[in-house]
Amino acid sequence: MNGRRMVSVLGSTGSIGISTLDVIERHPDRFGVYALAANSSVELMYAQCEAWQPRFAVMAEAAAAEQLHARLGAGSPTEVLQGEAGLARVVTAPEVDAVMAAIVGAAGLPSTLAAARAGKTVLLANKESLVMGGQLLMAAVRDAGAQLLPIDSEHNAIFQCLPVSDTARPSLAGVSKVLLTASGGPFRQWTQAQMEAATPDQACAHPNWSMGRKISVDSASLMNKGLELIEACWLFDLPQEAIEVVVHPQSIIHSMVQYLDGSVLAQMGNPDMRTPIAYGLGWPQRLQAGVAPLDLIATARLDFEPPDEGRFPCLRLAREAVAAGGTAMAVCNAANEVAVAAFLEGRIAFTGIPRVIEFTLERVPVLEPCALSVVESADTQARQVAAQCIATLATKDRKTGLA
Ligand code: NAD
Numbered sequence: 001m002n003g004r005r006m007v008s009v010l011g012s013t014g015s016i017g018i019s020t021l022d023v024i025e026r027h028p029d030r031f032g033v034y035a036l037a038a039n040s041s042v043e044l045m046y047a048q049c050e051a052w053q054p055r056f057a058v059m060a061e062a063a064a065a066e067q068l069h070a071r072l073g074a075g076s077p078t079e080v081l082q083g084e085a086g087l088a089r090v091v092t093a094p095e096v097d098a099v100m101a102a103i104v105g106a107a108g109l110p111s112t113l114a115a116a117r118a119g120k121t122v123l124l125a126n127k128e129s130l131v132m133g134g135q136l137l138m139a140a141v142r143d144a145g146a147q148l149l150p151i152d153s154e155h156n157a158i159f160q161c162l163p164v165s166d167t168a169r170p171s172l173a174g175v176s177k178v179l180l181t182a183s184g185g186p187f188r189q190w191t192q193a194q195m196e197a198a199t200p201d202q203a204c205a206h207p208n209w210s211m212g213r214k215i216s217v218d219s220a221s222l223m224n225k226g227l228e229l230i231e232a233c234w235l236f237d238l239p240q241e242a243i244e245v246v247v248h249p250q251s252i253i254h255s256m257v258q259y260l261d262g263s264v265l266a267q268m269g270n271p272d273m274r275t276p277i278a279y280g281l282g283w284p285q286r287l288q289a290g291v292a293p294l295d296l297i298a299t300a301r302l303d304f305e306p307p308d309e310g311r312f313p314c315l316r317l318a319r320e321a322v323a324a325g326g327t328a329m330a331v332c333n334a335a336n337e338v339a340v341a342a343f344l345e346g347r348i349a350f351t352g353i354p355r356v357i358e359f360t361l362e363r364v365p366v367l368e369p370c371a372l373s374v375v376e377s378a379d380t381q382a383r384q385v386a387a388q389c390i391a392t393l394a395t396k397d398r399k400t401g402l403a
């Protein structure tokens with residue numbers, strides 16, 4: 001190697017993956033792309049392989065892997081791999097320094113865990129893997145001496161505002177509270193009745209951030225903040241009582257840390273994921289990220305308000321899952337994924353999402369997440385229960401003319 005840090009970008013065709021490649025492209029002397037991985041978008045993956053010439057490209061689906069292989073042809077320097085085994089290979093290879101974990105959903109857990117167990121620098125965008133398998137992932141990071149750097153903008157902000165301990169891990173010395181900011185999403189000022197009739201495109205029209213569809217729906221329901229609350233508990237070893245959610249509609253402050261002496265440190269910037277991505281890639285140095293400088297005069301106002309848990313029950317459900325502990329967080333995550341997919345496919349109303357999660361949390365027993373198999377079976381069971389709930393809701397909606 002010529003001193004460049006080699007990165008495997010998982011979820012390279014998604015919103016975070018594309019932003020990651022944008023930052024890497026600005027620093028060809030510092031970073032190289034070892035592998036790219038995606039689900040099924042062959043054409044975009046083909047274009048990325050042509051541009052980056054990675055050693056490996058991984059497709060989750062076998063048919064997509066075959067198509068990509070055929071498209072790249074015999075002379076390509078890129079070898080095509082498939083599925084979980086392919087992901088495991090490109091996150092554990094000795095040539096790899098850092099892994100961008102930006103697969104969406106529970107599908108990201110095994111590869112994130114494998115990267116941590118291999119002692120890599122893990123740039124964690126895939127919050128669902130921490131929500132599901134927080135205990136396992138944090139233990140793997142500790143045992144293997146991996147470096148876990150949060151890419152989710154709020155957690156990246158908290159990481160930047162926390163004191164650094166001797167071990168270069170975030171410390172809680174003098175911290176009294178973490179203030180997790182939320183934009184409030186596109187439905188912040190909508191009535192319950194308006195939300196009943198919300199369409200997928202309305203839910204995905206986020207006022208400040210451009211993101212994949214799943215996380216956009218999570219932002220609209222505030223489940224994104226619920227998942228982030230769980231993520232913060234694991235990342236920073238905090239009890240949930242030490243985390244307060246504050247709605248801040250401008251998304252300029254990305255989160256804050258309050259200290260015992262009354263100081264509050266905030267990290268600010270334009271809402272552009274290239275800032276936390278560049279921070280993670282360059283850490284502990286700062287890199288040019290291509291992000292426009294913050295213009296506070298043009299911003300003019302920073303507003304704050306409490307979250308409305310009446311209209312947005314997902315936040316309460318996430319707190320209940322933390323309180324229940326064990327696999328309850330994996331169950332909450334799985335039920336949410338199934339409910340969001342059903343909403344995006346027009347099978348349930350937007351307001352059906354928290355109903356599906358609550359129904360599932362009440363029925364799936366909580367276990368101690370001592371192994372990946374335990375977490376995965378809680379995930380599977382939750383998906384089955386959530387699917388039953390959705391079938392009932394969809395029938396009811398048809399009867400009342402909602403679907
Ligand atoms: P996205 O839908 O735009 O992209 C998802 C990527 O994952 C795609 O490349 C897709 O091909 C890939 N993928 C899906 N299933 C896969 C599988 N089984 N195997 C391999 N690849 C698979 O999503 P996104 O908005 O980029 O979000 C990615 C992750 O980052 C999510 O966990 C999200 O919560 C988190 N995140 C995103 C943002 C953001 O601004 N977009 C901010 C914070 C956190």
Ligand code: MG
Nearest residue numbers: 152153154228
């Ligand atoms: Mg976030």
